[in-house]
Amino acid sequence: FSKDVLRVEVEGPDLYPLTLVDLPGIFHPATGEESAEESGKESADESVEESAEARMTVMELIDSYMAKKNSIILAEAAxxxxxRERTxxxxxxxxxxxxxSSNELVDLQLAVGRKAVHGTQLGCHVLRNLPDDDTSDAGAADSLDVxxxxxxxxxxxxxxxxxxRGASALRQRLSQIIHDQIKKSVPGVLQEIQEKLTENQAELxxxxxxxxxxxxxxxYLVDIAARFERLVCDGIQGHYNDPFFGGFDGTDRKLRSHLRQCNRAIRHILLVQGSTQNISSGPSGTARPQSIPLHLKEFLDEYPYDLPMPEPITWSEMANQLERQAAANQGTELPGYADTNLIVQLFQRQSKPWEDVARLHLENVTAVVKDFVDQAFEHVAGPMGTCSTTSAILSTCFDPFFDERQKVLESKIQELLRPFQEGYALPPDADFQEAMDYDSLHGSQQALERRRSxxxxxxxxxxxxxxxxxxxRTFTDNLINLALESCLIQELPGILTPKAVSGMDDERLAELAAESEETRARRTQLQTDIKLLKQGLDQCRRYRPRVVTSAKDLRLQ
Structure with a gap:
């Protein structure tokens, strides 16, 4: 037994041209002396599954003498x-x-179509095989036909x-069947050729x-830089008209949409996990859970923030802790009033996680941005695995840019945190007093009692x-606008610009844009393939079935 497929091409001056593809035989269940493995059933079935393509004409070879196999063949073909359109x-x-005999009668009924349940649209054919003991010249087709x-x-x-009936009629019949099958397949083949042609033209x-x-x-580099710069600017501004962004249903390449999700994520994370302690004020001593939209939850699953949750503490427990600290550090302040430094120190302890949250957020945003610019450049220049220019620019232009931006962002985080860490970031007087007055007006009697000590x-x-x-709120806005937007996002179009390319010397140009032998060979191959595909497209269009549309159909449309 062999899993190979036999392909036979028949042609001659007096024969209809015909190509036959003979699949491995279909095996009947193993006998008592033969296991399924020995019969080769598993391998044969596998080959049949792989070889039966949708455009093939299926020939059911019904052995009139071996009725045992016929049900298996009919089931496999079905x-x-x-x-039953191409069988x-x-x-x-x-x-x-x-x-x-009864067997001959059954086969005859199937052949003439009296058993409709087993019928096929292409019908049936009957052949008389060459007897095993026939010693006549196998090439004498005329005598065999007679x-x-x-x-x-x-x-x-x-x-x-x-x-x-007969081999001669079968040759003519198969030619017509295959001709009709090809005509049916022409629209699909046209689409496949057009898709391949478009793909090759884009690569070229x-x-x-x-x-x-x-x-x-x-x-070459100026053209690439201009297209890349335009794509990046469109991504930053949220203009998604270019096919690169995937249309209405595309989601992976829409940069501004991802950045908006990043902004929502950092606000949520700072609110939920940004403090050292979570002070609960309800009667039960539990904090109110923060709800999260489904789209934001999915984003956080993709870009997780692996940070500890704040320590839960009630208002009373924190007040008791502060009283012990105030008693140990009291000075000449009046009774009922605490040292202002105690407020600053308590704030600094509460805001200590901000630095870790901000640093992790910058890593996530940088990953989103880097993935976008890599895809944008590969879109305009070609995949990194097949285009040497893409590999050279990503490694010598993009990677250094992000390394340098990482240092700038680290410095910016420290700049934004410094006023809070050193204690001189005081809120505006009017805003702070307004917030305090609002709390006093809307506070409960229980809250008033808490302030009496x-x-x-x-x-x-x-x-x-x-x-x-x-x-x-101030730190979140500054992190988004002063750090991420100003130091990273708005700098992206400058990674590679036509102006920068114009200022490169010949050595640098050769490093980035010189062609390899593989690239030259690929261009030649693409040009040849495109020429052949265009010729094939013209041939298929010539034989494409014409659809006649009536005026009534047009009105209905």
Whole structure:
């Protein structure tokens, strides 16, 4: 047994041209002396599954003498052609059946279509095989045809139309079937050729013209830089008209959309995980859970913030802690009033996680941005694996840019945190007083009782929490606008610009844009393939079935 597929091409001056693809045989269940592995059933079934393509014409070879196999063959063919639209049933070895026997009667009924449940649209055909003991010249096709014709005329098979019996008629019939099948396949083939042609033309456009001189290399890089700069600007501004962004349903390459999600994510993370302690104010002593939209949850699953949750603490527990600290550090302040430094120190302890949150957020945003610019450049220049220019520019221009931006962002984080860490970031007087007055007006009697103590710890917590909420909004906005937008996002179009390419010397141009032998060979191959595809497209269009549309159909449309 072999899993190989046999391909036979038949042609000659007096023969219809025909190509036959013979799949491995379909095996009947193993006998008592033979296992399934020995019979080769598993390997044969695998080959049949792989070889039965949608455009093939299926020939069911029904062995009239071995009825045991027929049900297996019919079932297997039905799996690959459920509608029975491209199946031709061929009965073989009818000469081995006894005349007027039950088996001959069943095969005859199938052949003439009286058993509709087993019928196929292409119908049936009957062949008389060459006997095993036949010693005549195998090449004498005429004598074989005569013998076959006499056999069918002398038996019950004479009721079958002449066009549906004999090898000569089968050759003509198969030619017509294949011709019709090809005509049906032309629209699909046209689409496949057009898609391949478009793909090759796009790749050839990315490769550009042959680059044999410094001027050619410069023109090539200037074009790439201009297209890349435009794509990046569109991504930053949220203009997604270019096909690169994937249209209405595309999501992976829409940079501004991802950045907006990043902004929502950092606000949520700072609110939920940005403090050292989570002060609960409800009667049960539990903090109110923060709801999160589904789209933001999916984003955080993709870009997780692996940070510890704040320590839960009630207002009363924190007040008791502060009273002990205030008692140990009291000076000459009046009763009921705490030292202002206590508020600052409490705020600094609460805001300590901000630095870790900000640093992790910058890593996530940088990953999003880097993925976008890499895809944008590969879109205009070609995949990194096949385009040497892409590899050279990503490693010598893009990577150094992000390394330098990383240092700038680290410095900017420290700059934004410094006022809070050193204690001189005071809120505007009017805003702070307004927030305090609002809390006093809307506070409960229980909250008022909390502020009455020898050291005013309740008022300390209230002021610290008000200051923390105001500072958190300020820090979040600064992190988004002053750090990420100003130091990273708005600098992206400058990674590679036409102006920068114009200022490169010949050595640098050769490093980035010189062509390899593989690139030249690929361009030549693409040009050849495109020419052949265009010729094939013209041929297919010539034989494409014409669809006639009536005026009534047009009105309905």
């Amino acid at each position: 799996k690959h052609d459920p509608a 031709l049933r061929v009965f073989t070895k009818p000469d081995l059946l006894h005349p007027e 013998a076959e014709r006499k056999f069918f005329e002398s038996r019950s098979w004479a009721s079958i139309p002449v066009a549906h 456009t990315r490769l550009g013209q042959a680059r044999t001189s410094g001027a050619d290399m410069r023109a 020898d050291f005013g710890t309740g008022r300390v917590i209230q002021k610290m929490q008000t200051f923390y909420d105001m500072a958190l």
